[in-house]
Amino acid sequence: MQLTRFTDIGLRVLMRLAADHGDTTYTARGLATELQVPQAHVAKVVSRLSEMGVVHARRGRRGGLTITPLGRTAGVGWVTRRLEGDAEVVDCTSPAPCPLQSVCRLRGALAEAQNAFYESLDALTVADLVVGQDARLLPLISRAQPARAGIATAGEPHSPLEE
DSSP states (O other): OOOOHHHHHHHHHHHHHHHOOSSOEEOHHHHHHHHTSOHHHHHHHHHHHHHHTSEEEEOSTTOEEEEOHHHHHSBHHHHHHHHHOSOOSSOSSSSSOOTTTTTOOHHHHHHHHHHHHHHHHHTOBHHHHHTTTHHHHHHHHHHTSSTTTTEEOTTOOOOTTOO
């Protein structure tokens, strides 16, 4: 099973936000620069993460992106399920129905494997992915971006979804 790019970026955004324990807020542009992914993708992912309640996005002068308490404690499997959607591993009906569909056991076996994959991720929280990693993770990200662009401390003006 391969995760979509959307889910990959979503998990990376959550890990980055969870790795910071200070008063720092982030912008979609700043996260895109740090994570070396397109800003448009990050903006879409952040919108979805906000809908899920794992990221708080504030617009305006004191705006920015922060992880919520739910975001820190959310199971990685739960987050992944929500970002991936309900699609089956294999689509047996498109472009035309499979002629083996009525007797095939593959679809059920793949659904069980998909559930096992998600359940194995449920044992981990987002915080588990970064605990003890702050000292190692943050310098790697900082090297990947020019002068901490798009990151502001509390009180600095910016919009969380700015260009």
